[in-house]
Amino acid sequence: MCWSATADLVAGAGIAAVGVACAARVRDPRALPLAALPLLLGVHQIVESVVWRSGGGGGPATVVWAVIALPLLAVWTPVGVWCAAPPPARPRLLVPLAVGAATAAVLAYALATGPVTAEIRGRTIGYAVDAPFPAVLVVGYLLATVGSLLLSGDRRLETLGFLAGVGALGCWALWRTEFVSTWCAVAAVCSVVLFGWARARRDGARGAPM
Numbered sequence: 001m002c003w004s005a006t007a008d009l010v011a012g013a014g015i016a017a018v019g020v021a022c023a024a025r026v027r028d029p030r031a032l033p034l035a036a037l038p039l040l041l042g043v044h045q046i047v048e049s050v051v052w053r054s055g056g057g058g059g060p061a062t063v064v065w066a067v068i069a070l071p072l073l074a075v076w077t078p079v080g081v082w083c084a085a086p087p088p089a090r091p092r093l094l095v096p097l098a099v100g101a102a103t104a105a106v107l108a109y110a111l112a113t114g115p116v117t118a119e120i121r122g123r124t125i126g127y128a129v130d131a132p133f134p135a136v137l138v139v140g141y142l143l144a145t146v147g148s149l150l151l152s153g154d155r156r157l158e159t160l161g162f163l164a165g166v167g168a169l170g171c172w173a174l175w176r177t178e179f180v181s182t183w184c185a186v187a188a189v190c191s192v193v194l195f196g197w198a199r200a201r202r203d204g205a206r207g208a209p210m
Contacts, residue, residue, distance in 0.1 A: 001045075002184035003123040005052035008045045011184035016042025018191040022198040034080030034157075035198045038191035044068045045184055051125060056118040066116045066129060071104035074141050078148040081157065084201075089153030096151065100144030103137055142168070156197040164190055 002008040019039025026035045047068065050061035078100040082093045110131035119126045131137055146168070149161025167186030 001048060001125060005049045008049035008052060008184060011188060012042045012045025012047075012049065014042070015039075015045060015184075015187055015191045018042070018188075018195050022191075022195050025195075025198040025202045027202055028084075030083040031198065031201055033076065034084045035194065037077065037080060038187075038194055040068065040073070040076065041187045041191060045187065048125070051118050052120065056120045056125060058115055058117045062118040062127070063111070063116055065118070066111055066127060067108075069127075070111065070129065070141075071108040074100045074107060074144050075104040077145040081148040081152050084157075085152045085154065089151065092151050093148055096144045096148040099140050100148070103140035103144055106133075106137060107131060154197070156193065156200065160190055160193045160197070163193065 002011050015038050019036055019042055022035040022038055023032060026032055044065065047061055047065045051059075051065055054061055056062070078093065078097040082090055082097050085093055107129075110129055114130035115128075117128045119128070142165070146161050146165040149157050149164065152158060152161070164186070167183075167189070170186075
């Protein structure tokens with residue numbers, strides 16, 4: 001989330017471009033889902049620019065934004081990490097993967113059966129979804145996304161998990177005060193870290209003995 005339609009559009013285009021570059025650099029198909037994550041985040045920002053211009057509400061852009069932000073990212077991230085992680089780390093990654101799948105299922109059901117609305121509040125947008133046990137879902141969401149990165153067994157991905165966790169906490173604090181939305185900045189930083197990870201992974205593959 002950014003603080004205006006223009007900021008969302010510009011940030012989204014930049015982050016999506018990083019995502020294309022990440023995906024182009026990986027040679028291992030197992031790394032592709034995670035490398036493409038910035039592309040998904042960029043599209044997400046672009047969709048929110050439409051929500052801004054629509055004045056919020058419960059239109060198609062709001063629904064698409066919620067689908068990406070909630071069930072899709074809750075399962076995409078742990079699946080991508082599991083695919084890209086070294087084999088010794090994969091058994092422990094089954095926990096955030098399972099939690100992400102369960103969290104995504106509940107969120108998807110809530111979106112399919114109830115309304116989702118967006119309300120512009122100054123330089124922020126508030127989204128409302130009628131989902132049960134919100135505190136439990138938040139914990140499950142963070143375990144699936146941030147937790148999978150921290151458990152990945154890859155130093156760069158662990159750094160990404162730390163940045164995402166700290167960034168999410170800071171963004172939430174600013175959003176709660178309705179001061180300004182800054183998640184687009186965190187998404188941009190995380191995308192750059194993923195670009196470095198994709199490049200290092202490619203270079204490592206090139207240097208590996210045949």
